[in-house]
Amino acid sequence: MEPTRRLWAVAGLALGLAAFGVVLARPVALVGSVLLAGWILSRQYLFYRATVGFSEELSVTQVSEKTAIRTDESVAATLTATVGQSRRIECVLEAGLPITAAATAPLELHLSPEQRRASMTTSVQWPVAGRHSFEQATVTVTDGLFREQWPAGPTETVTVEPRGPRNFHVGAGGDRIATAYGEHDAGQLGSGLEPAELREYVPGDTADRIDWKATARLGTPYVREFEAETDRKTVLVVDHRRSLDQGPVDETKLDYLRELSLAITDSASQLDDPLGLVTVGEQGVTERIHPAATPDRYTTIRRTLLDLDTTGQSSAGLSDSTQARLRGRQPKTLADVRRSLATLEAEDGRFADRLRPFYAQRQQYLERISEDPLYGAVETTLTREQGPVLTVLCTDDRAQTELLETVKRATRNGGTVLVLLAPTVLYEQGGLTEVERAYDRYVEFEEFRRELSRIDGVTALEVGPGDRLSAVLTAGENRSVRAHAGGGS
Amino acid sequence: MEQSEWERTESSLLGRDGVQHWSGWLAAVVVVGTFSISHGLGGLVAGLVTAVVWAALGTPSAIAAGTVLLIAQTPDGVDPLGAAVVAIGLFALVLAPAVTARDAAGYAAVAVLTTAALGVLAWLAVDPLGLWLTTVVLTLAGLTVAYGLHRYLRLRLGMLGRVEEQSTEDTP
Numbered sequence: 296m297e298p299t300r301r302l303w304a305v306a307g308l309a310l311g312l313a314a315f316g317v318v319l320a321r322p323v324a325l326v327g328s329v330l331l332a333g334w335i336l337s338r339q340y341l342f343y344r345a346t347v348g349f350s351e352e353l354s355v356t357q358v359s360e361k362t363a364i365r366t367d368e369s370v371a372a373t374l375t376a377t378v379g380q381s382r383r384i385e386c387v388l389e390a391g392l393p394i395t396a397a398a399t400a401p402l403e404l405h406l407s408p409e410q411r412r413a414s415m416t417t418s419v420q421w422p423v424a425g426r427h428s429f430e431q432a433t434v435t436v437t438d439g440l441f442r443e444q445w446p447a448g449p450t451e452t453v454t455v456e457p458r459g460p461r462n463f464h465v466g467a468g469g470d471r472i473a474t475a476y477g478e479h480d481a482g483q484l485g486s487g488l489e490p491a492e493l494r495e496y497v498p499g500d501t502a503d504r505i506d507w508k509a510t511a512r513l514g515t516p517y518v519r520e521f522e523a524e525t526d527r528k529t530v531l532v533v534d535h536r537r538s539l540d541q542g543p544v545d546e547t548k549l550d551y552l553r554e555l556s557l558a559i560t561d562s563a564s565q566l567d568d569p570l571g572l573v574t575v576g577e578q579g580v581t582e583r584i585h586p587a588a589t590p591d592r593y594t595t596i597r598r599t600l601l602d603l604d605t606t607g608q609s610s611a612g613l614s615d616s617t618q619a620r621l622r623g624r625q626p627k628t629l630a631d632v633r634r635s636l637a638t639l640e641a642e643d644g645r646f647a648d649r650l651r652p653f654y655a656q657r658q659q660y661l662e663r664i665s666e667d668p669l670y671g672a673v674e675t676t677l678t679r680e681q682g683p684v685l686t687v688l689c690t691d692d693r694a695q696t697e698l699l700e701t702v703k704r705a706t707r708n709g710g711t712v713l714v715l716l717a718p719t720v721l722y723e724q725g726g727l728t729e730v731e732r733a734y735d736r737y738v739e740f741e742e743f744r745r746e747l748s749r750i751d752g753v754t755a756l757e758v759g760p761g762d763r764l765s766a767v768l769t770a771g772e773n774r775s776v777r778a779h780a781g782g783g784s
Numbered sequence: 785m786e787q788s789e790w791e792r793t794e795s796s797l798l799g800r801d802g803v804q805h806w807s808g809w810l811a812a813v814v815v816v817g818t819f820s821i822s823h824g825l826g827g828l829v830a831g832l833v834t835a836v837v838w839a840a841l842g843t844p845s846a847i848a849a850g851t852v853l854l855i856a857q858t859p860d861g862v863d864p865l866g867a868a869v870v871a872i873g874l875f876a877l878v879l880a881p882a883v884t885a886r887d888a889a890g891y892a893a894v895a896v897l898t899t900a901a902l903g904v905l906a907w908l909a910v911d912p913l914g915l916w917l918t919t920v921v922l923t924l925a926g927l928t929v930a931y932g933l934h935r936y937l938r939l940r941l942g943m944l945g946r947v948e949e950q951s952t953e954d955t956p
């Protein structure tokens with residue numbers, strides 16, 4: 296209970312009268328001081344009664360429109376106050392918004408003595424991720440002489456999640472896999488630390504390779520073989536063309552693939568695998584980082600991935616030399632096809648007439664593929680690298696034919712390929728009816744993914760939001776159940 | 785949250801009617817009457833001036849004005865009976881809003897008890913302690929009662945328990 300200026304004025308008057316009496320030596324002045332003190336205390340009692348009664352009648356609610364939101368999202372917050380019966384006390388209510396919330400207007404209510412209910416709604420932005428609790432609303436009442444403040448009403452908790460991919464799903468056919476990239480078998484024996492097997496000594500083995508303990512135990516010379524220590528050269532090929540921009544804000548195909556690429560970069564860094572990066576825009580390669588196993592290289596790749604955005608005008612991101620290389624690049628087989636076609640065109644006869652359309656079609660097809668930026672990027676990258684390379688292709692399922700050819704190209708020369716596919720169907724926004732239709736499209740995608748996985752040395756995985764995938768699969772299951780029930784009856 | 789439309793020094797809990805109500809005017813008449821009875825014609829003028837101040841500025845100013853006028857009326861010293869009569873008149877101004885107060889009996893009881901208690905305290909203290917020490921004693925007594933009521937209000941609002949809980953939580 297704080298005194299207002301008016302009350303201080305009355306208290307000052309009482310003390311002034313007493314001082315006046317002291318100065319004039321007139322005790323009768325104390326009569327005024329005593330009366331004023333009685334006046335103040337009786338008013339204080341009135342305020343006490345009114346405040347206690349008011350607090351018992353007051354009902355305060357503060358509600359956020361949504362309690363689970365993403366960072367920088369704006370939601371409506373409403374403060375409501377209700378009192379039972381009319382009273383003569385002024386009241387101001389202030390919502391207990393967390394300090395991390397930014398309201399467009401102060402969430403305050405002024406409840407005049409005649410009002411029984413008041414409500415206010417304002418838009419609140421939440422820029423900081425985390426769990427934020429509203430403080431209780433602050434009630435301030437005054438009668439002009441005294442003022443009191445106290446917290447009232449329930450609190451509300453808002454959970455703010457950071458933007459970006461969530462409920463991450465990496466798997467095949469709707470099943471999640473534990474790891475897509477990590478430790479790997481070398482596939483050969485040699486010098487190393489991990490014991491692989493014991494075998495009998497054969498002439499030609501050096502004496503230092505004999506395992507003397509095993510020899511003593513088994514009575515004949517034995518040699519211990521070890522797993523060869525190898526590094527797996529990995530090239531991340533990340534597609535950031537326009538189609539990768541599909542999806543909600545900060546949850547696009549590219550965002551999911553970026554997260555996965557960053558995880559692969561971290562894994563490669565832990566395993567000391569040489570890692571390179573090729574990013575592909577609309578017209579070709581926009582960034583090329585050659586494989587290396589140095590900390591600087593991992594950092595550069597990480598930064599490049601974080602800066603990556605979808606591009607519509609990729610020539611801006613291309614170096615002159617890269618563009619020149621892309622223009623001049625021709626698949627080795629294309630020349631052969633053209634030569635064969637020229638030969639056929641020069642020849643006459645039924646056999647040539649029969650073959651000519653097939654070669655013409657093949658030529659057209661190969662030209663189309665060669666124009667595909669992803670194919671071109673893989674072609675130029677793998678031509679430069681020597682030895683087996685693990686190519687990690689991060690893209691979507693828009694251009695399936697081109698992707699198939701690209702994967703086939705990457706598996707040449709003993710290369711292995713990990714295809715991380717963002718199924719378009721999982722990034723589309725839609726209601727329940729669209730979800731049922733989406734199931735059919737997911738089945739089509741799954742067929743394509745399996746087709747890729749059937750290629751030797753290729754692992755194709757889907758990458759996307761798990762909740763959306765679950766919804767699509769559930770819709771498909773429900774439809775099957777309905778169809779089954781309909782057929783049964 | 786000051787009430788600008790409320791120029792007089794009064795609690796809004798009494799409403800505008802608290803001043804303009806007949807009980808207020810009746811108290812003003814009592815003031816004029818008690819001044820007149822105790823101090824004759826001069827007292828009548830002092831009473832009228834006090835009533836005008838009450839109507840214009842409110843009860844505290846009227847009490848202060850009435851006290852000053854009482855001292856002015858008796859330059860050679862006031863007799864206790866005359867002072868008591870005027871004090872009763874001025875106390876009527878303090879008591880008048882009880883008619884419009886929601887808890888009339890409680891308000892009147894507090895007004896009577898606190899005024900009487902402080903008055904008796906002043907009466908008892910002024911001779912042995914002297915005037916200025918009596919002023920100090922009265923101030924301390926008033927502050928003690930006011931602070932006690934303040935703490936009790938916070939207790940009723942549940943704020944004292946809250947503070948104790950917080951301090952317990954803060955203790956390692």
